[in-house]
Amino acid sequence: MPTQTSFAEISLAIAHSQQNLRLLELPPDLLDLLSAPRPPRLYLKSSSPRHSRHQSVLSTPADKAAESLHLCTQTQSYQVRQVSTSNSVYIIESSIARPASIRGDDIIQFDESLAQPSSATTAIAKVDTMLELLPVSYDVKFMLERLLPIYTASELSSSEESQSLFLSQSVSVSKDALFSEIPAPNAEIEQAWRDLLAFEFQGRCAKPSASTSFAVWHSVIHWVTLERWDLAGDVNFKGFFVTEQAPSIEAMVAQAILINLEHEKLPNSTASCMHLDRTKVVRWTGMTLLQARLERPDSNPQLLKDDYVGQWQDLLPEGWREDAVLNKLPSGSYAIEVVEGKETIIWMGSDESGSGTAQSVTSEAAKPSSGKRKWHEKFKAQRKEIKK
Amino acid sequence: MPAVPLHLPPSCRPLAVSNPLPHLIQTPSGLALLEIQGTLHTSSNQNATPPQSLDHSLEEDAVQETPIGRLVFPYYNPSLLGEEDVSWMKRVYLYVGKHQRLTGEAKKLGKPVAVLRKKATQEKPDSVVDTEHEGGSEQRGEELEIVEIIKFKILFSGRPEPVDE
Numbered sequence: 001m002p003t004q005t006s007f008a009e010i011s012l013a014i015a016h017s018q019q020n021l022r023l024l025e026l027p028p029d030l031l032d033l034l035s036a037p038r039p040p041r042l043y044l045k046s047s048s049p050r051h052s053r054h055q056s057v058l059s060t061p062a063d064k065a066a067e068s069l070h071l072c073t074q075t076q077s078y079q080v081r082q083v084s085t086s087n088s089v090y091i092i093e094s095s096i097a098r099p100a101s102i103r104g105d106d107i108i109q110f111d112e113s114l115a116q117p118s119s120a121t122t123a124i125a126k127v128d129t130m131l132e133l134l135p136v137s138y139d140v141k142f143m144l145e146r147l148l149p150i151y152t153a154s155e156l157s158s159s160e161e162s163q164s165l166f167l168s169q170s171v172s173v174s175k176d177a178l179f180s181e182i183p184a185p186n187a188e189i190e191q192a193w194r195d196l197l198a199f200e201f202q203g204r205c206a207k208p209s210a211s212t213s214f215a216v217w218h219s220v221i222h223w224v225t226l227e228r229w230d231l232a233g234d235v236n237f238k239g240f241f242v243t244e245q246a247p248s249i250e251a252m253v254a255q256a257i258l259i260n261l262e263h264e265k266l267p268n269s270t271a272s273c274m275h276l277d278r279t280k281v282v283r284w285t286g287m288t289l290l291q292a293r294l295e296r297p298d299s300n301p302q303l304l305k306d307d308y309v310g311q312w313q314d315l316l317p318e319g320w321r322e323d324a325v326l327n328k329l330p331s332g333s334y335a336i337e338v339v340e341g342k343e344t345i346i347w348m349g350s351d352e353s354g355s356g357t358a359q360s361v362t363s364e365a366a367k368p369s370s371g372k373r374k375w376h377e378k379f380k381a382q383r384k385e386i387k388k
Numbered sequence: 389m390p391a392v393p394l395h396l397p398p399s400c401r402p403l404a405v406s407n408p409l410p411h412l413i414q415t416p417s418g419l420a421l422l423e424i425q426g427t428l429h430t431s432s433n434q435n436a437t438p439p440q441s442l443d444h445s446l447e448e449d450a451v452q453e454t455p456i457g458r459l460v461f462p463y464y465n466p467s468l469l470g471e472e473d474v475s476w477m478k479r480v481y482l483y484v485g486k487h488q489r490l491t492g493e494a495k496k497l498g499k500p501v502a503v504l505r506k507k508a509t510q511e512k513p514d515s516v517v518d519t520e521h522e523g524g525s526e527q528r529g530e531e532l533e534i535v536e537i538i539k540f541k542i543l544f545s546g547r548p549e550p551v552d553e
Contacts, residue, residue: 008408008409008410008460008461008464009458009459009460009461010408010409010458010459010460011455011457011458011459012422012455012456012457012458012459012482013453013454013455013456014428014453014454014456015452015453016452016453016454017452019505020505020506021503021504021505021535022503022504022505023421023501023502023503023504024501024502024503024504024534025499025500025501026499026500026501026502026537027499028499031499031500031537034396034502034534034537035537039396041393041394042393042394042396043391043392043393043394044391044392044393044394044532045391045392071394072391085423086425087423087424087425087426087543087545088423088424088425088426088427088428089421089422089423089541090421090422090423090424090428091419091420091421091422091503092419092420092421092422093417093418093419093420094407094408094409094418094420120408121408121409121420121459122453123422123428123456126427126428130501131504177390179391180390180391
């Protein structure tokens with residue numbers, strides 16, 4: 001039985017001016033991240049207005065807004081949920097540390113000037129709700145795609161005219177601002193950004209239409225042939241772009257295409273030299289050719305299979321021409337129809353283009369943000385205009 | 389809404405040596421969690437008595453508080469049992485005023501909690517946190533920081549019982 005003097009006894013007081021503190025429950029994996037020697041930077045992101053405008057059937061906008069706050073690490077996104085506590089939770093502080101800043105380095109200074117330890121604690125904040133984290137995963141590509149306007153280079157006007165048209169019609173939203181609209185890890189959005197060949201031009205973001213990508217790739221192939229380079233081998237990446245003072249949109253699209261088609265595994269790829277992934281190049285050119293055709297209203301809807309393969313071969317480096325066979329395309333992305341005894345090919349849409357719905361892996365409440373913000377409405381209107 | 393950066397506490401901080409709480413539930417910042425069934429009602433601020441056990445030279449004039457009572461850890465005896473001993477956790481008393489006592493315990497949280505607060509944006513960015521990242525925090529409006537990560541709480545789940553003075 002401990003003696004009376006060994007009882008640890010601490011006076012408790014409550015501060016009149018309570019601080020505004022929140023408590024956030026940390027899942028084990030996030031705790032590990034934060035305890036690591038070099039913890040990553042975390043962001044809170046929100047797509048709340050979209051939720052509240054379009055999915056407010058069951059709950060109030062405030063609830064929805066709270067639901068759709070997300071905490072993002074580099075690789076994981078968590079939905080932040082506010083849960084009421086049944087008991088009162090007070091955050092107490094040992095009073096001796098309080099006058100100094102809560103930072104540890106300040107506490108040291110403080111102890112030097114104060115020899116007398118005080119056994120007192122003060123309740124500095126009362127917390128009525130806990131913030132819980134729920135790991136979620138979204139179809140980031142789908143979410144990004146619907147935020148990006150489509151850039152279409154006009155075949156009739158020069159690239160400068162297309163650019164000035166783009167600048168005048170699009171809304172100024174930087175890549176950073178766009179990324180902060182998507183409640184997902186930035187690394188994941190960056191991957192989706194690459195897959196969509198998106199670019200940022202003078203503070204405006206867009207993704208090229210299939211026909212623009214097709215035209216750009218066509219000119220890349222043309223240029224490479226003139227320069228007697230081989231895209232199947234080492235590609236001097238700098239050679240493409242080093243001459244451009246301020247890169248045009250076309251140059252940026254070309255760059256985006258090449259980066260997207262780059263071989264991921266080869267270790268000797270450097271900033272100046274890259275290798276293209278044969279499988280990726282073949283599949284992307286085949287799909288882009290079909291998609292681009294679809295975008296052109298004047299084109300004959302019936303594309304003979306043999307014509308298609310011929311055009312496809314022309315989009316490939318010399319050594320890879322034999323790869324232009326239909327089974328290199330994703331299954332389900334095309335269909336073969338027999339019209340008047342001839343085989344024609346029809347584009348059915350690709351799984352990768354995000355035509356499906358966004359998926360929520362772990363959370364039933366984590367609906368994809370299908371609504372739009374105001375400036376996105378503008379994008380949409382402008383997208384229609386460009387298509388005309 | 390722009391993305392709000394969430395800053396982390398410096399990774400290695402010394403414990404506040406003056407922290408009076410049992411060693412196990414101490415945190416570098418001196419913060420801890422206290423959960424009670426009910427609310428601490430303080431009398432109106434005008435009637436507040438001055439703090440009794442605080443050194444006034446440390447306090448800014450605006451800081452005022454009302455004494456509630458005292459926390460007692462009856463089984464806590466680090467000199468006899470060592471600081472690693474956890475047997476004290478099963479009994480904690482909170483004496484409220486002179487005649488009420490709450491009986492509770494110290495509990496390990498199922499999930500540790502981070503204490504968040506708004507970060508003052510005017511102050512110069514914390515060098516420990518910011519140097520390894522892009523230094524673009526100045527122009528942003530609201531920033532949050534994790535002040536502390538707490539792994540234990542002192543829980544009083546029962547009702548108060550009357551006690552003699």
